[in-house]
Amino acid sequence: MQMSTAHQPSPPFDQREFRNALGTFTTGVTIVTACSSDGKLIGVTANSFNSVSLDPPLVLWSLSKSSNSLAAFEAAEYWAVHILSHDQDQLATHFSKRAHDKFAGLDLETGMGGAPLLDGCTTRMQCKTAYRYDGGDHIIMVGEVMHFEHSDIAPLVYQRGNYAIATRKELADEAEALIKATAASDSFDENSMSYLLGSAYFHLYGKLREFGALQGLNDAEFFVLNTLAARNGRSLAELNRLFVYAGHTPLINVLDDMTARGLLQVVVDQGERNERGLFYLTAIGQALAQEIANAGKQTELALLGSLGAVDTIALRTLLRRFITLTDEGKLPGE
Ligand SMILES: Cc1cc2nc3c(=O)[nH]c(=O)nc-3n(C[C@H](O)[C@H](O)[C@H](O)COP(=O)(O)O)c2cc1C
The missing domain is CATH 1.10.10.10 (Winged helix-like DNA-binding domain superfamily/Winged helix DNA-binding domain)
Structure with a gap:
């Protein structure tokens, strides 16, 4: 494959192509939740989650500035990251939609800062906001992991705009x-x-x-x-x-x-x-x-x-x- 070595993309910059290029990077899928200062439960599907540091334990994700939940997440001291299981694709779709109450009918526990905790995920992390950075049309949220639990359940995967499951390379x-x-x-x-x-x-x-x-x-x-x-x-x-x-x-x-x-x-x-x-x-x-x-x-x-x-x-x-x-x-x- 031939790649350009130029630092600046040559205009016009094709956003759709850029999205497609990013889609080749396979990720897991998370739902990040929090509780706003007026007690409203908020949650978004996010695949921008990543690990940052082991000591101190830090993770990050980025939130679109167009999100309805932006103000609440910016003000939240705590948020919870749910790494979804292979069979939670419908939940991922549900939390990717703009809805008034995304939590209606779901089994919930209450985590730190009142953040709602969802059931059936492969991993859950409760985080305290450590840093926030401007990131273009997103804000980057870095959190310190205060508490986590994980399981052997196979995770949900996201690749080129599709939900997927991962199998071991040697088997393929x-x-x-x-x-x-x-x-x-x-x-x-x-x-x-x-x-x-x-x-x-x-x-x-x-x-x-x-x-x-x-x-x-x-x-x-x-x-x-x-x-x-x-x-x-x-x-x-x-x-x-x-x-x-x-x-x-x-x-x-x-x-x-x-x-x-x-x-x-x-x-x-x-x-x-x-x-x-x-x-x-x-x-x-x-x-x-x-x-x-x-x-x-x-x-x-x-x-x-x-x-x-x-x-x-x-x-x-x-x-x-x-x-x-x-x-x-x-x-x-x-
Ligand atoms: C697989 C997937 C991954 C997503 N990742 C992100 C993300 O990392 N950051 C983000 O801001 N939005 C992401 N979105 C879109 C948000 O989930 C969606 O815009 C949001 O839930 C809309 O609701 P809100 O306005 O209540 O925030 C993703 C959507 C999907 C389907």
């Missing part, structure tokens, strides 16, 4: 190497996406299947139970289509067998349109499906626990994207 490198290796190889191998996705599904589903097997359910019955637990009341034609879609062979007798065992019931309320009526889980079937779902949830939680919060979010995000790319959302024959 691994994934890239995997993609390159797959692209380079002609034959189907252990690095191919089909193999990896299939294998992950096989192992996870295998663990869940164990719970079904303990209840005497074979693969097809397990599939029917889970499918009806997701939405009860499906016709034979629909179940058959889902069977084929999920790679099962159509097995009409399975339904009769499960009905005979008291897990399903057929309700003939659709007349001739659905020939044999709609299949529903009975109360026994629903209880069994719930039991399996609970056990499955525990297995999944344990697996994701070893993966860690950030990688779990990354995995979910990428799988959702991959599914959107590969699945048009239609079943064969629709």
